[in-house]
Amino acid sequence: MQPFAYTAPTTVKEAVEILTKHGDKARPMAGGTDLLVQIRGGKYNLDAVVDIKKIPELNSLSNDSKSLNIGAAVPCHRIYEDPKISEDFPGLIDAAELIGGIQIQSRAGIGGNLCNSTPSGDSIGPLIVLSAVANIEGSNGKRSIPVEDFCTGPGSNALENGEILVSLSIPNQGSKFNSAYERFIPRNEMDIAVAGVASSILIGSNGKIESARIALASVGPTPILAKKASESLIGKEPGEAAFNEAGAIAKTECSPIEDMRGTVDQRKHLVEVLTVRTLNKSLERIGG
Amino acid sequence: MTLKNYKQKKDFNVIGTNPIRHDGYDKVTGRAIYGADVKLPNLIWGEVVRSTIAHGKIKSIDVSEAEKMEGVFAVITHEDFEKNNKDANVNLARDMQNILAKDKVLYKGHAVAAVSARDRNTAKEACNLIKVEYEELQPVSNVSEALEANAPILIKDLVGDHLGKSVNKTNIAKQIRHQLGDTNEGFKHSDLIVEKEFNLQMVHQGYIEPHNAIAHWDENDHLSLWSSTQGSFAVRDLTAGFVGLSESQVTTYPVEIGGGFGGKTKVYLPPLAALLSKKSGFKPVKMIMDRVSVFLASGPAPGGKVKVKLGVTNEGKFTAGIVDLKFEAGAYPGSSIAAGATCCLACYNIPNVLIDAFDVVVNKPKTAAYRAPGSPQVSFAVESVIDDICEKMNWDKIDFRINNASKEGTRRADGVQFNKIGFIETLEAAKSSDHWKSPLLKKNKNKVYGRGIACGFWMNGGGKSTVDLMLHDDGNIALNEGSADIGGTRTSISMQVAEALGISAERIQPSIPNTDSIGFTGTTGGSRTTYATGFAGLEAANKLITEMKKRATIYWEIEETDIKFSEGNIYSTKDPELKLSIKELAAVIGETGGPVSSTASVNLPSGGNGFGIGICDIQIDTLTGKTDVIRYTAIQDVGKAIYPQYVESQIVGGAAQGIGWALNEEYYMNDKGIMTNSSFLDYRMPTSLDLPNIEVILVEVANPQHPYGVRGVGEVPIIPPLATLGNAIKDAIGTRIYSTPMNPGKILEVLSNG
Structure with missing residues (x-):
């Protein structure tokens, strides 16, 4: 050093x-x-x-009826300790509570997790399924990109030299929308996902799925928006049949490697299982 | 020293209670001094250059840039060892190569050079300037690869000892055999024979405190050492041997130790720090390993292969048993095959036994002791086969074991005949335990449940120990002991001495002095310390009592025959008016001839064999393959629990480590022979969230060879969990997993293959 x-x-x-x-x-x-x-x-x-923690915009956290805005330096504990955010965005809280232990959560934040850009980043999948946008500023001015386009490889991202992530904006999609994140680790805490899945669904007025998003972690060079699996849900009755089908499709949309954390087959299988589980949880959270 | 059988004391005042431990206050306030806390004037730092490959020849080491760097004092390579120690014998020379590689590197992380500099960062930067050129060789990652016909030979000049025969060009450093009766004959009379092979991966003790050392080589060629260790005398003797000094030229100062479990019985850094100190103008040098280096380059427990063949009759008796165990020695010879061979079938009375054990070198770090070294591996294999036998024959798993259990008089295959042991009592305690009698949860959707039971044996060590006692003028006792305190020995020895002297444990002040200030004491390991050092404490207490009685006769001017000591008081047997407590005697001790002190050194045989049992309930999520341990009970014959809370903690800790070993821990090697999970993040030891509240049942069958019945305790509890978990998994999913770790990936694979 x-x-x-x-x-x-x-x-x-x-x-x-x-x-x-x-x-x-x-x-x-x-x-x-x-x-x-x-x-x-x-x-x-x-x-x-x-x-960057002394820059006011990067430390601001606001949540109104339209959207949640998270400054890039806001630590996890400020997010999950906010009862309104917890109620509105439980899928994000699933991740914010998972990242590190209590001490780490008082420093580490969602913005940093995204900028570190590992395939296993626990908050990236939830951001993708929440349709979050990354607000970036650099010497050439400001720009915003969807989070699914942010990571470009293991540890690399769309930020150019001199650019920083200022904040993340997440639209509030109302009471018929919800999301969930689950990862599989062999232990109960303090581990890196063997595989992780975030899901979200929006139920339309006809009771069918109006839109859906499924994002996969630790099963490719970046977190992956599983487009085919997501689209397969649109117009379907929310429930076992549709969710199982989405799980089976999601499994084909990943490209995991074998390493000390798991094998290829194990990871693909887990994607299927966790897709179904997170879709069920999203539906339960919508309730009624 | 041969021992008589002691009449066991029944009523205790101090033993069996849980006083405030003597080292507790300093530890909970953070005041206790561990190795890394030691600071000396003019201290400089040392760092190590480590091999980046698993197997290769060192073509060249260029240290010139590092030597020129500002702030660097010295750079050492293997040559510096050789300069200091010209006549090292072949074994010592080989061990020196493990501490600093000579012409070959044999594992990733193998030390190649070391640097001293004004601060740690400068030393690290200087390491980056050292250029090592390798000729890379094919790595040998496990026992099977090492035994292949055209396997690369790791150590060219290794002469293997195969049942006494010298063999060249081999990766088998040693083969030993134990034989009892005739196994061919035995299997002829078997109604059922089960034979299985098991594979185990290398695992690490996972102590939280990394290895550390401070060495100060002074101008008079005296070396002072501070290092967290299980054996100050071992550090002294090993380091002296490596750097070419004699024992009296080295003094080791004990410091608190943050976990060892057998891994801190070897030296890695002290010889490097010593040579750096000498070469840096006699400045003290401090070194601390980082976590990655602890995994890559300290002494883990061997993986390997264990093949077991057991035969039984329809009447439920063993007829014969064969065990073939091949352990990874790591880069240099010396795995725990002897203990593995001794322990594998020791739980049972089997008339015909053949045990072959092989010590095999592979491109991994040289293994060291880990809690009952060798026994968990063999227990995993043997207790799994027994589980299969009981299921095939529809026998009760505890009754079958009771029917065949070793007891007083049973002769083990290694020749030793058991004295009084408590295995049957332990099995009976398991049978009547709440856990064994409770129902197992029933399958619920994707959650299935299983229960396992398995046993384990450990010899428990004896060996050399010294204790000194001194009577203070206020009547309290200073106690010096030579054993490193890794699990409460200051308190467990003080309590035995307090019991003998008839005073409270708080009135004893224990310390562990440096190696020039106490008689030789062996390493704290082999579960020997509470037994052997405790024994020395009792001998010293008896000597102190004899001297105090003599002083009382001088004080009272009575005959030496007319005096008696009981429960902390000295009496005249003739005059009921004459009575002195230890405190009262201490106050007048000056008038009786001056200070009173005593010392005792012992060298004891084995410390009363120990047996333990695990019962475990697990839940498996069949969709993810994840195992959750929902209940675990450890039952163990502890002889006599001196400090029950400590004993239970030892057992809980051992069970926790065994559960981790069974489920997730392993050295995960890539195709280049390199461990890729060398961090606590990826090594996956269980955290507190991964373990249930482990229940402990203490069985106390006194060791007749100790006045208070003490048996070693610390090692047995890590043995049963591997097979206990394996048997529980089999119970839950109907299929056995024949290799550790039995992780979610393997369980999922078994489930998806039906």
């Missing part, structure tokens, strides 16, 4: 300037629970670490 400068700008503009100046030799830091481990492990050789 080489010495590096630590800066804590208070505006997005200032942060972008420092990051642009140093290029590959600078990284933004939110909770730091991934970054500091990576620096110690020799993944980066940095001139500057840019702490």
Whole structure:
């Protein structure tokens, strides 16, 4: 580990300037629970670490009838400790409560989890099925992209040099919409998903599924929006038959590898099981 | 030292109670000093360059850039060992190669060079400047690969000892055999024979505190060492041997230890820190391993293959048993095959036995002890086959074991005849336990349930121990013991001494002094310490009592024959008016000839054999293959529980480690022979959320060779869980899994294959 400068700008503009100046030799830091481990492990050789927690927009959290806006540096505990957010977006809470232990959750956030861009990132699937949008700012101005287009490979994403994630916007889709996330780990805590699935469904006025989204974790180079499985649900009666079919399709939309955490067959099988489970849970959460 | 059988004391004042442990206050306040807490003036840091490949020849090591770096004091390679220790014998020379590789690296993480620098970060950066060139060789990742006809030979000059015959060009370092009766004849008289083979993966003890060392080699060639260890004297002797000093030139200062479980019986860092200290102008050097290096380059427990063949009659008696065990030694010879061979069939009285054990070198770290080393592996195999036999014959799993249980007089295949043991009593306690009598949950949708039972045996060690006692003027006792305290020995020895002296445990102040300040004491391991060091404590207490009685006769000016000691008081047998408590005597001790102290050293045979049983209920989610342990009961003959809370904690901890070993823990090797899960995140030890409240039933069948009946306790509880879980999984899903870990992936595979 080489010495590096630590800066804590208070505006997005200032942060972008420092990051642009140093290029590959600078990284933004939110909770730091991934970054500091990576620096110690020799993944980066940095001139500057840019702490973004002192920038007000990146620390704001708001939830109104239209949408939930999460600043990129908001730690998990602020999300799951908010009763209204917990009620409105239980699928996101499934992930926010899972990431790390209590101590980690007081630093680590959803924004950092997304920017770390691992295939197993627990919050990325839920963001995708909630149709979240990533609001980005850099030296060329602001832009917004859907979260499913954010990750581009293991540990890489759509952020250009000098760009930072400012916030995530999640639309509130009303009481006939809900979501869930489940991951499989051999232990009950403190582990990385062997496979994870997030699902969401919106029930139309005719009682049929109006729209649905299924996202898969740890079974490909990035979190995957399982488009065919999602589309298969549209217009169907919500329930066992439709969910089982979606599960079987989702299984074909992933490309897992075999490693110390699991085998290819095991992961594909788990995608099917967890798709059905999360769809059931989404439906239960809609209730009535 | 041969032992008589002692008449067992029945009524205890101190033993069997749970006083505040002597080391407790410092530990809960964070004040206790562990290895990494030690700081010395002018301290510098050492770091290690480790092999990036599993198997290869070292073509060159270029240290020139590192030596030039600002802040670097010294760089050492294997040459520095050889300069310091010109006449190391072949075994020592080989062990030195494990600490710092010579011409070959034999596992990823194998130390190749070490650096000292003004701070830790500089030392790490300097390590990055050392260039090592390798000629990569094909890795040998397991026993099967090592035994293939054209397998790469790991150690060219290794001469294998195969049943006494010297064999060259082999990966089998040693074969041993135990034989009793005639197994061919025995199987002829069997009505059922079951033969199965089991595979086990290497596992790690997973102690939380990583290895550490501070070494200060001074200008007079005296070496001072601080290192978290299970044996200060072992660290002294091993390090002295490696760096070419004699024992009296090395002093080890004990520090608190954050877990060992057998893994802290070897040295890795102290010899490196010592040589760096010498080469850095006699500055003290501190080294701490990171977690990845602990996994890659300390001493895990061997995986391997165990084949078991057992024969029984229709009447429910064993006729013959064959066990063939092949353990991974790791990179250099020396796995726990001897203990594995001793333990495998020791639970049962089997008339005809043949046990073959092979120590096989592979490209993995050199194995070390892990809690009952060798026994969990063989128990996994033997107790699984017994489970199958009982199911095939429709026999009660406990009654069959009681019918065949070893008892006083049974001769083991390794030749030892059992003294009084408590296996049958332990089986009976299991049979009448609430858990065994309770119903198992019934299948519910995708949740299925299973119950397993299995047994385990461990010899329990004896060996050398020393205890010194000193009577303070206030009547309290200072107790010095030579055993590292990894699981409560300061308290368990103090309690035995307190019992003998008739005073409370709180009046004893135990310490563990440095290796120049107490007589030689063997490593804390083999479940020997409460027994052997406790025994030394009792001998020292008896000597102290003799001396105190003598002083009382001087004080009272009476005959030495007219005095008696009982329950902490000294009496005249003639004059009822003459009575002194220890405290009262201490106050006047100056008038009787000065300070009173005593010392006792012992060297004891085996510490009263230990038997344990696990009963376990599990739930399996048939859709994910996940096993949840919902109830686990450990039943064990502990001889006499000196400090019951500690004893129960030892058993709970052992069961927890065994459950982890059974379900998820393994060295996961990729096709390049490299462990890819060398972190606590991916090594998957159970957390508190993965374990039920483990229930403990203590059985107390006194060890006749200890005055208070003590048997070793710490190791037995890790043995039964592997087969207990395996048998429970079989009960739940109807199929046995023949390899560890029995993880969700394997269970799912079995379920999807029907």
